Amino acid sequence: MLCRTANDLYWTARHIERAENTARLVDVSQRIALLPERLDPARHEAGAWRRALDALGTVQAYSRLNGPVVAHKVLRYLCLDPANPSSIYSCIRAARESARAQRGAVTLEMYEDLNTSWIEMRQIGQQRFEDEGLPRFIEWVKTRSASFRGVTIGTLGRDDPYHFLRLGTFLERADWCVRLMDVKYSQAESEAGDARSALGYYQWSALLNALSAMEMYRRRYRETILPERVAELMILNPDSPRSLATCTVTVHRTLAALAGPGNHEVVRQAGALMAETRYGRIDDLFAAGMEGWLRRVMTRLFELARQIDRHFLLTPEAVK
Amino acid sequence: MPVSYDEMFDNIGPEANGAARPHYGNFDHWLKAMPSGRLEQKRREAEVLFHRVGITFAVYGEKEGAERLIPFDIVPRIIPRDEWKMLDAGLRQRVKALNLFLHDVYHDQEILAAGKVPSDLILHNAEYKPVMRGMDVPGGIYSHISGVDIVRAGRGEYYVLEDNLRVPSGVSYMIENRRMMMRLFPELFAMHSVAPVEHYPDRLLDVLRSVAPDAVDEPTVAVLTPGFHNSAYFEHAFLAQQMGVELVEGQDLFVRDDTVYMRTTQGPQRVHVIYRRINDDYLDPTVFKPDSMLGVPGIFAAYRAGRVTLANAIGAGIADDKSVYPYVPDMIRFYLGEEPILYNVQTYKLRDREDLSYALDHLPELVVKEVHGAGGYGMLVGPAASKAQIAAFRERILAEPSKYIAQPTLALSSCPTYVASGLAPRHVDFRPYVLSGKEIHIVPGGLTRVALAEGSLVVNSSQGGGTKDTWVLEE
Numbered sequence: 001m002l003c004r005t006a007n008d009l010y011w012t013a014r015h016i017e018r019a020e021n022t023a024r025l026v027d028v029s030q031r032i033a034l035l036p037e038r039l040d041p042a043r044h045e046a047g048a049w050r051r052a053l054d055a056l057g058t059v060q061a062y063s064r065l066n067g068p069v070v071a072h073k074v075l076r077y078l079c080l081d082p083a084n085p086s087s088i089y090s091c092i093r094a095a096r097e098s099a100r101a102q103r104g105a106v107t108l109e110m111y112e113d114l115n116t117s118w119i120e121m122r123q124i125g126q127q128r129f130e131d132e133g134l135p136r137f138i139e140w141v142k143t144r145s146a147s148f149r150g151v152t153i154g155t156l157g158r159d160d161p162y163h164f165l166r167l168g169t170f171l172e173r174a175d176w177c178v179r180l181m182d183v184k185y186s187q188a189e190s191e192a193g194d195a196r197s198a199l200g201y202y203q204w205s206a207l208l209n210a211l212s213a214m215e216m217y218r219r220r221y222r223e224t225i226l227p228e229r230v231a232e233l234m235i236l237n238p239d240s241p242r243s244l245a246t247c248t249v250t251v252h253r254t255l256a257a258l259a260g261p262g263n264h265e266v267v268r269q270a271g272a273l274m275a276e277t278r279y280g281r282i283d284d285l286f287a288a289g290m291e292g293w294l295r296r297v298m299t300r301l302f303e304l305a306r307q308i309d310r311h312f313l314l315t316p317e318a319v320k
Numbered sequence: 321m322p323v324s325y326d327e328m329f330d331n332i333g334p335e336a337n338g339a340a341r342p343h344y345g346n347f348d349h350w351l352k353a354m355p356s357g358r359l360e361q362k363r364r365e366a367e368v369l370f371h372r373v374g375i376t377f378a379v380y381g382e383k384e385g386a387e388r389l390i391p392f393d394i395v396p397r398i399i400p401r402d403e404w405k406m407l408d409a410g411l412r413q414r415v416k417a418l419n420l421f422l423h424d425v426y427h428d429q430e431i432l433a434a435g436k437v438p439s440d441l442i443l444h445n446a447e448y449k450p451v452m453r454g455m456d457v458p459g460g461i462y463s464h465i466s467g468v469d470i471v472r473a474g475r476g477e478y479y480v481l482e483d484n485l486r487v488p489s490g491v492s493y494m495i496e497n498r499r500m501m502m503r504l505f506p507e508l509f510a511m512h513s514v515a516p517v518e519h520y521p522d523r524l525l526d527v528l529r530s531v532a533p534d535a536v537d538e539p540t541v542a543v544l545t546p547g548f549h550n551s552a553y554f555e556h557a558f559l560a561q562q563m564g565v566e567l568v569e570g571q572d573l574f575v576r577d578d579t580v581y582m583r584t585t586q587g588p589q590r591v592h593v594i595y596r597r598i599n600d601d602y603l604d605p606t607v608f609k610p611d612s613m614l615g616v617p618g619i620f621a622a623y624r625a626g627r628v629t630l631a632n633a634i635g636a637g638i639a640d641d642k643s644v645y646p647y648v649p650d651m652i653r654f655y656l657g658e659e660p661i662l663y664n665v666q667t668y669k670l671r672d673r674e675d676l677s678y679a680l681d682h683l684p685e686l687v688v689k690e691v692h693g694a695g696g697y698g699m700l701v702g703p704a705a706s707k708a709q710i711a712a713f714r715e716r717i718l719a720e721p722s723k724y725i726a727q728p729t730l731a732l733s734s735c736p737t738y739v740a741s742g743l744a745p746r747h748v749d750f751r752p753y754v755l756s757g758k759e760i761h762i763v764p765g766g767l768t769r770v771a772l773a774e775g776s777l778v779v780n781s782s783q784g785g786g787t788k789d790t791w792v793l794e795e
Contacts, residue, residue: 002572003583101548104561112372119371160585258585312585 001160005105007313008098009161012106012114013168015095019088020145021176023138025052026078028180028210030134033071035202049074055183056086079137080129088141092121095148107155110148117144160258167254167308174247175301180207181234181244182294185227204230211242231290232282244297248274251304258312266307273300325476326745327397327735332475343400343793346511359394362504363738366392369500391786392497393737394504397748397768404515404792407470407478407752408762410661413652415466415754418483418639420655422462425638426452436654437647441671442638446692449600449635451607455624457633458531459758464631465524465595466754467491470662472733479665479730481749483648485632485640487597490767490787491753492555495520495562497789498765513794515764520753521562524595527757528563531629532592539592541565542582544573546598546614556597570598575618578625593629594619600634642691642725643669665730671722679726680717683710686726687777688717701777703729732777735788737770747771749779750790764792 033048046069053059053074065083066073081087085094096118103111120140129137149169156162184207204225208214213233220237221229235244252274255267277297285293323332328344330336340348370389399407424431425442432439442448467488469481498517502509525541532539545556547569560567572582573591581588596603602612604620622628638644646667649660668675668686679686683702690698700713717724734745752766768788769779779785 001585002566002568003585004569004572005566006585102567103554103557104543104567108561116372164585260586 001105001164003313005102006160006164008102009105009164010168010308010313012095012098012102013165014172015091015098016114016145016148017169017172018086018176019091019095019141021173022056022078022086022088022091023141023145024210025055025176025180026075026134027138028052028206029074031206031209032203035206046071046074051183052078055179057179058084058086075134076126076129080124080126089121092117092144105161107151109151109155113144113148113151117148120144163254163258164312167251167258170247170250170254171301171305171308173242174244174251175298177234177242177244177247178294178297178301181231182291182298185231185290185294200227201225208233213240213242216240228282228286231285235285236277236280236282238278245274245277248277255308264311266304266311269300269304269307273297273304324731324745324747325472325474325733327472327733327748328395329736343398347396347398347508350508350511359738363394366394366500366504369503370496390493391772392500393770393772393786393788394501395736395738395743396501396508396789396791397735397750398512398791398793401793401795403478404764406661408764410478411468411752411754411762412760413656413658413661414468414480414483414648415463415756415760417652417655418466418485418648419460419462419756421651422633422636422639423460424655426462426635427454431651431654434654436650437644441643445638445641445643447635447637447641449638451620451624452633452635456626458533458629461531461756462633462636463639464527464531464633464756466756467751468754470750470752471665471730472750473730476733477663479663480648481665482642482645483640484751485636486599487552487632488751488753489552489555489597490751490769491520492558493787494753494763494765494767494790495558497767497787501789512791515792515794517763517765520763521559523755523761523763524559525563525565527755527761528593528595528629528631530757530759531631533626533629536592540590541593541595542568542573542591544568544570544594544596544598546570546602550597552597559595570614570616573616573619575616575622578618578622578627580616580619580622580628591628593631595631600637603630603634642689643671643722646725665727668726670717670724670726675726676717676721679724680714682726683714685729687729688713688724688726690723691725692723701729704775704777729777732771735768735770737772737786737788739772739774744774746774747777747779748788765790 029048029052033046049071050059050069053062053069056078058077059069061084062069062074062077065081066077077084077087079088082089082093084090092114096114099106099111099114124137124140152162152165156165184203201224204227205214208217208225208230211234216239217225217229217233220233223229233240233243237243238245238249240246248270252267252270255264255270259267325332328340328348330339330341367389370392421431425448429439431437432442463485465488467484467490469484471479471481473479495518528541529539532541541563542565543556543560543563545553545567547553550556557567566572566582568582568591574581574583574588576588580591580594582591598614601608603615604617605612605615606617607620608615619628619630620634623630623634646664646669649664652658652660668679670676670679670688679688683700684705686700686702688700688702700709702710705713732747732749735748736743737746739746748768748770750766750768752762755761755763768790770786770788771777771779772786
């Protein structure tokens with residue numbers, strides 16, 4: 001398929017996944033922000049929202065536009081602000097624009113679905129957002145994302161366009177998983193408090209709820225909520241649909257299928273990362289320092305994205 | 321303004337009784353049985369569906385990315401079988417002659433030598449591309465896709481208003497309008513035998529493959545678009561998808577050793593036939609406009625070397641130029657030895673002194689068109705223009721008379737159309753599509769455009785026109 005088409009589809013999927021993940025981040029932040037001050041010492045200074053911006057690396061960009069961190073402004077910035085290229089609004093617009101440029105490569109139903117998201121997104125102004133409330137908006141974003149995923153799985157042939165969409169989805173999800181864990185752990189380590197404290201309990205359960213992983217945690221561990229367990233579930237567990245292991249396995253498999261036979265650097269890098277998460281042990285990660293490990297994974301994901309660009313999305317004019 | 325022929329109701333002539341014409345009988349019956357309010361509900365449903373499917377077009381001069389719907393009207397334009405048979409034969413004849421003319425003017429120029437068409441009109445025309453002289457194209461076909469604009473006037477006679485041989489658009493609406501009608505009113509299709517049109521993309525692909533460079537078994541076809549800011553982008557993407565071929569932009573292609581390749585995730589892949597929706601002047605910056613960012617450097621050399629086929633051919637525009645239009649009936653006689661089946665509209669060539677003075681004396685009755693204009697831009701509709709507008713246009717004509725032709729204002733036929741006040745007659749035209757490869761194919765149907773403003777004769781979508789589904793009846 002055309003490099004430009006592959007690139008647009010890859011970014012369509014990344015943007016939809018980013019919209020969903022941002023909604024989940026807003027969800028967890030809101031759950032934490034609503035805890036009584038006893039359980040969230042940083043509540044008076046909108047700590048939950050500051051951490052959300054931290055996870056996205058957008059504290060500075062936010063402050064430039066909005067000044068101090070204030071809950072309703074952060075919400076607007078993350079959800080509705082067209083000036084924020086990563087806001088849910090901007091992600092849905094970008095996904096729809098990329099798909100519009102590639103209508104021929106996606107199914108009619110996929111395009112209709114993205115177009116529906118965009119038409120509805122434009123109708124959700126500040127007023128409606130406030131009237132209907134945040135939970136309803138988050139639900140809407142997750143439903144739109146699920147709808148696109150479902151339509152894609154249900155209507156698109158399993159050839160290159162499908163693979164590039166999957167690549168975008170799982171690379172974005174991997175990146176986001178690492179960012180979220182990083183914020184939680186750097187905070188957990190700095191607070192150095194009793195992990196079993198009510199504070200930790202509520203914050204970790206907010207995270208699990210936002211990731212729709214609470215039931216899975218309960219089923220798997222039948223135990224109260226412990227940071228190590230959450231980390232294991234979200235990083236190493238291959239059965240969890242949003243874990244880093246699941247993402248890297250899928251990315252590696254997809255890249256291997258796309259690249260075909262031969263030794264390809266891009267496949268090697270994906271494979272190395274997959275092996276480390278798929279066969280890693282949580283005790284080893286904590287022993288070596290979770291925060292440092294997460295930062296290294298973030299760098300490697302970044303490098304992998306660059307390799308994907310180089311290998312698939314830019315073609316030199318060399319004719320065999 | 322005389323009374324217009326109505327497509328649905330018998331309204332002209334001494335015998336006119338105002339009843340539905342026979343081929344509209346079933347429809348009329350159905351319409352009368354329709355509970356009030358249901359039509360309006362269906363019309364709204366159609367609008368929502370078109371928005372969701374994203375069948376929109378961009379309007380030049382509006383802010384970038386502005387998207388609009390082309391209004392869709394739910395009353396179909398119905399063509400009875402015998403009328404279609406005549407149209408089909410006339411279209412084949414006309415397009416065959418136009419292709420022969422194109423081959424001739426780029427080779428031996430017999431028609432010019434015979435004095436049937438003035439040499440200077442062709443050879444000094446900006447649409448004549450000297451780079452095409454002496455070059456052979458596969459099958460001698462220049463216009464693979466031709467959109468012929470047809471109107472009805474008087475007591476229902478069909479006339480060809482113009483030929484579109486460059487990059488005629490609108491065929492996607494023919495297909496989408498049909499899908500919409502079948503979705504909204506399936507019962508109507510049970511009551512009528514309507515010839516299907518949805519196989520158009522298959523026929524198009526057949527034609528494109530049939531003109532691939534020699535000795536290619538499985539030619540690769542691509543649709544070349546200027547990109548998604550183009551007003552017809554939806555159609556480019558639609559056709560590529562329906563044919564199952566790549567939709568490429570200039571940046572996706574490159575030329576090596578007179579061979580065209582597209583950049584794919586598996587490396588370069590050769591392209592044999594390009595259905596290009598970019599005008600000649602933008603195709604190759606090394607030959608035409610040097611500042612074009614839309615084209616592909618070197619593509620003309622590959623074309624000239626016979627390594628790639630462009631559809632339509634470069635230089636086809638000389639045959640649909642408005643200044644050449646008056647000569648098409650003579651082309652048919654000259655090349656085919658036949659009398660034209662379809663009439664031309666009487667046309668005054670303002671380059672001729674006699675025609676010019678007639679036209680200047682009758683401007684308030686005439687339609688004056690720029691010979692290179694398209695899309696309803698740069699024309700004067702005499703009966704609808706103010707005195708000041710006519711005076712201003714007169715100055716423009718006098719400055720360069722050869723830039724213009726004039727035609728009598730035709731009382732275009734009308735068709736009932738759903739407007740704010742209910743059903744009312746609105747003027748329509750018709751654009752069928754003729755595909756020419758090894759054989760000629762015409763899908764029975766086409767695009768009917770409708771001028772939505774009362775009394776307006778301008779049907780162009782850029783000027784607020786709408787579209788209708790067009791039914792050719794099989795029995």
